Structures are given as C-alpha cells and as structure tokens.
Amino acid sequence: MRRAQKSCPFCETRVRFIDYKDDRTLGRFITDHGKILPSRLSGVCARHQRQLSTAVKRARYLAIIPYIRGHQA
Amino acid sequence: MSRDYEAVYIFDSTLEDAAITDKLTRYHGMLKADGEVKTDHWGRRQLAYPIGPRENGYYVVARFNTDPKTLPEYERALKLDDGVVRYLVTLHENEVGAPPMSEEELLAARRREEDDEDED
Numbered sequence: 001m002r003r004a005q006k007s008c009p010f011c012e013t014r015v016r017f018i019d020y021k022d023d024r025t026l027g028r029f030i031t032d033h034g035k036i037l038p039s040r041l042s043g044v045c046a047r048h049q050r051q052l053s054t055a056v057k058r059a060r061y062l063a064i065i066p067y068i069r070g071h072q073a
Numbered sequence: 074m075s076r077d078y079e080a081v082y083i084f085d086s087t088l089e090d091a092a093i094t095d096k097l098t099r100y101h102g103m104l105k106a107d108g109e110v111k112t113d114h115w116g117r118r119q120l121a122y123p124i125g126p127r128e129n130g131y132y133v134v135a136r137f138n139t140d141p142k143t144l145p146e147y148e149r150a151l152k153l154d155d156g157v158v159r160y161l162v163t164l165h166e167n168e169v170g171a172p173p174m175s176e177e178e179l180l181a182a183r184r185r186e187e188d189d190e191d192e193d
Contacts, residue, residue, distance in 0.1 A: 021081065021134065058161060062081055062083065062132075062159060062161055063083065063124060064121060065121050066121040066122045067122060
C-alpha cells in the first residue's frame with residue numbers, strides 16, 4: 001500500500017485530463033489485484049479521482065490494464 | 074456542429090498491416106471528417122487479458138473532428154467487422170475546459186513523474 005500523500009499527484013503535475021491510454025500512470029493507482037486505489041490512500045483529489053475512475057474503466061475495456069490480476073480460475 | 078473525437082481500435086493481430094490500413098481508410102472515409110484524421114499505430118501488443126481466443130491485438134488510435142450524425146453508421150460498420158476485436162470512441166477531452174499544456178509544462182510534468190517513481 002502507498003503511504004498517504006499530502007497533495008494530489010495529478011494536481012502537483014498539473015494534469016488536466018487523465019489519459020486512459022497511459023498504462024504506466026494508471027498502474028500507480030490500482031492495487032495488485034487491479035482494483036482502483038481509494039483516494040484516501042493515494043491522496044488524489046475528488047476531481048481527479050472521478051477522472052481516474054473513468055480512465056481506469058476505459059483502459060480495462062481496451063485490455064490495456066486487466067480487470068482482475070492474480071486470480072486463478 | 075462538429076466535435077473532436079478520439080477512437081481506439083483493437084484489430085485482430087493476425088491481419089496483414091495492409092489490410093488494417095485498408096480498413097482504416099474505409100472507416101475514416103465514412104466520417105467525412107473536417108481536416109485530416111490523425112492516426113497513431115501502436116502496433117501489436119499483448120492484451121491485458123485474453124479476449125476470446127486472442128492474446129494479442131493491433132492497436133490504432135485515431136483523432137478526428139466530425140459531425141456526430143456520421144457516427145452511428147461508422148460505429149455500425151465497426152461492430153459488424155470481425156477483424157475489429159474492440160473499439161472505443163470518446164470525445165476528445167481537450168475540447169472541453171482549458172487548453173492543453175504547453176511543451177515545457179509537459180516536460181516538467183514528466184520529469185516530476187519519473188522522480189516520483191524512484192521513491193517507490
């Protein structure tokens with residue numbers, strides 16, 4: 001788990017729109033199992049968390065990031 | 074009124090490159106886009122999870138400006154094509170809100186991001 005951050009990492013780098021095609025960035029905000037990391041752990045502000053949530057869901061649909069990781073059927 | 078869109082296609086990775094370019098030209102022709110359609114070929118890439126029997130896909134990102142009225146026909150064609158594993162059309166977001174970041178800002182942002190990753 002990531003330690004809580006003081007401020008939103010997206011605001012710090014002045015990201016206006018979170019890109020659903022950027023798997024490296026999205027990868028930092030999902031857990032090992034592929035769940036979206038809650039903002040209380042990542043420190044993402046509400047506006048960016050909403051964008052992040054949409055971005056992660058789009059990326060999942062496009063098979064850029066997995067829906068579930070580490071699950072054996 | 075026309076709007077900016079971004080489309081991502083995942084083609085069957087067994088298709089020839091020429092066939093993919095062909096399909097793209099056909100679909101983009103249906104859009105009657107204002108200005109050119111910018112395409113970015115990511116090429117063959119492993120899917121994060123298997124889609125049916127497929128483990129790989131050929132990704133193409135396209136940006137265009139068109140009238141929304143042209144979209145239903147275009148999307149129907151995409152849906153019917155077996156060579157297209159998946160596609161996603163989204164409004165290109167720079168259209169709403171503030172203008173995109175300048176080159177310097179982007180560079181600074183990227184540098185910041187890399188610093189961040191070192192900490193982990």
